[in-house]
Amino acid sequence: xxxxxxxxxVFFKEYxxxxxxxxxxNDFVEQPAIKSAISSLKDKSILDLGCGTGHFAQYCIxxxxxxxxxxxxxxxxxxxxxxxxxHEKIEYICTPIEDLDLHNQKFDLxxxxxxxxxxxxxxQLIVKVKSLLNKNGEFIFSTEHPIxxxxxxxxxxxxxxxxxxxxxxxxxYQEEGTREQHWYIDGVIKYHRTISTLLNTLIDNxxxxxxxIEPQAIPSGLVQMPKLVNEERRPSFIxxxxxxxx
Amino acid sequence: xxxxxxxxxVFFKEYxxxxxxxxxxNDFVEQPAIKSAISSLKDKSILDLGCGTGHFAQYCIxxxxxxxxxxxxxxxxxxxxxxxxxHEKIEYICTPIEDLDLHNQKFDLxxxxxxxxxxxxxxQLIVKVKSLLNKNGEFIFSTEHPIxxxxxxxxxxxxxxxxxxxxxxxxxYQEEGTREQHWYIDGVIKYHRTISTLLNTLIDNxxxxxxxIEPQAIPSGLVQMPKLVNEERRPSFIxxxxxxxx
Numbered sequence: 001x002x003x004x005x006x007x008x009x010v011f012f013k014e015y016x017x018x019x020x021x022x023x024x025x026n027d028f029v030e031q032p033a034i035k036s037a038i039s040s041l042k043d044k045s046i047l048d049l050g051c052g053t054g055h056f057a058q059y060c061i062x063x064x065x066x067x068x069x070x071x072x073x074x075x076x077x078x079x080x081x082x083x084x085x086x087h088e089k090i091e092y093i094c095t096p097i098e099d100l101d102l103h104n105q106k107f108d109l110x111x112x113x114x115x116x117x118x119x120x121x122x123x124q125l126i127v128k129v130k131s132l133l134n135k136n137g138e139f140i141f142s143t144e145h146p147i148x149x150x151x152x153x154x155x156x157x158x159x160x161x162x163x164x165x166x167x168x169x170x171x172x173y174q175e176e177g178t179r180e181q182h183w184y185i186d187g188v189i190k191y192h193r194t195i196s197t198l199l200n201t202l203i204d205n206x207x208x209x210x211x212x213i214e215p216q217a218i219p220s221g222l223v224q225m226p227k228l229v230n231e232e233r234r235p236s237f238i239x240x241x242x243x244x245x246x
Numbered sequence: 247x248x249x250x251x252x253x254x255x256v257f258f259k260e261y262x263x264x265x266x267x268x269x270x271x272n273d274f275v276e277q278p279a280i281k282s283a284i285s286s287l288k289d290k291s292i293l294d295l296g297c298g299t300g301h302f303a304q305y306c307i308x309x310x311x312x313x314x315x316x317x318x319x320x321x322x323x324x325x326x327x328x329x330x331x332x333h334e335k336i337e338y339i340c341t342p343i344e345d346l347d348l349h350n351q352k353f354d355l356x357x358x359x360x361x362x363x364x365x366x367x368x369x370q371l372i373v374k375v376k377s378l379l380n381k382n383g384e385f386i387f388s389t390e391h392p393i394x395x396x397x398x399x400x401x402x403x404x405x406x407x408x409x410x411x412x413x414x415x416x417x418x419y420q421e422e423g424t425r426e427q428h429w430y431i432d433g434v435i436k437y438h439r440t441i442s443t444l445l446n447t448l449i450d451n452x453x454x455x456x457x458x459i460e461p462q463a464i465p466s467g468l469v470q471m472p473k474l475v476n477e478e479r480r481p482s483f484i485x486x487x488x489x490x491x492x
Binding site: 151194231235 | 393396397404412413414415416417418419420421440441442445446449454455456457458459460462477478479480481484
């Protein structure tokens with residue numbers, strides 16, 4: 001299933017409003033972690049899988065990348081990206097990641113920010129990523145942490161009668177597959193995979209693991225979004241950095 | 247702190263009785279997983295960190311290992327090992343893993359079964375392991391899963407009034423350090439570390455990650471210990487295989 005929630009008008013409006021606020025998990029937890037994992041952007045060719053409105057593509061160019069290809073399933077996102085983050089060194093392509101066919105193109109760095117949990121066939125994705133990496137190329141991605149996606153009903157914080165968070169409810173860890181969630185709209189589908197599946201699939205396809213990050217909030221994030229203190233109690237995301245030696 | 251619960255007479259008696267029953271998490275979950283990760287034992291020199299009563303050392307010899315060194319902090323354990331699993335190709339040493347000093351000895355395989363969560367300084371352990379591995383040598387260890395060790399009070403299964411397990415309570419994930427537990431005796435200390443710490447410390451010390459296993463019970467285990475079905479809900483253990491290329 002190739003899910004395109006971002007072209008749902010209700011979702012898109014809410015999502016853009018959230019991201020433009022600059023006060024999000026992305027801004028204070030996920031993006032700082034994924035950026036910290038990048039060795040260098042200078043003169044690199046970059047593929048961004050699930051590029052959204054092109055903020056990261058623009059960030060790459062500002063930091064010296066030679067070219068960026070941004071891929072997204074959503075026509076709304078790609079239109080915004082071209083409008084707000086267009087650049088002669090950036091090419092935006094509107095296609096599901098699963099259908100991307102770039103023939104013999106290769107990249108020095110492939111990034112994917114919070115898109116992998118929407119993709120059903122993780123193994124096929126990693127085969128594709130490996131085939132698109134130059135020798136010594138890096139693949140860095142973030143995804144929702146398996147601790148977060150595990151429980152079938154995705155009801156996680158258990159609270160007391162006053163609304164205080166008592167603990168995080170985990171269950172169904174080994175049951176990989178779909179999880180359905182309400183996020184602005186009903187029926188948002190994510191795929192739960194275990195830590196071992198996330199990592200072994202990379203290893204089995206010839207990628208070397210270089211770093212695992214379970215990020216906490218940056219200090220300014222804790223000030224602007226006090227609830228991010230809960231990232232200490234359970235990580236929302238995991239960032240995985242790997243490298244192709246061949 | 248070098249903890250030696252195994253020389254506490256109450257603990258030792260209960261532990262030996264449990265292990266001799268053959269109906270344990272070790273038999274049905276952890277040992278099958280750790281054994282499945284071993285490439286080969288044939289003609290290999292092996293170091294077993296936390297060897298207990300020497301079952302695994304004996305298993306190595308039966309499967310063709312050239313020599314085994316078994317290390318354990320407990321005099322009780324080492325005495326049992328020599329008595330029950332003695333062999334001319336096995337050397338048992340009674341010392342805390344932290345104090346082990348083997349000068350220039352090297353091994354093809356270093357194994358550690360459920361001992362790492364008792365060791366305070368994980369980084370120092372990994373430096374030592376790396377120094378003791380031959381080129382291409384493997385380090386395979388099991389430890390309690392961070393999902394299990396995370397919550398400070400280690401009260402994990404939340405049950406309804408009838409005793410049914412509702413979910414697993416997780417908390418305090420990013421707070422690495424001691425966790426205290428009652429296990430036959432009060433005050434058993436374990437060390438919680440995150441997934442990222444467990445893995446990055448290996449990578450940062452020059453070891454290549456080869457496999458991560460979050461084991462479930464083997465089929466015969468589910469028959470003899472029906473509660474092992476709960477391993478599907480959350481993994482008790484994690485097994486990590488790495489290799490030294492230099």
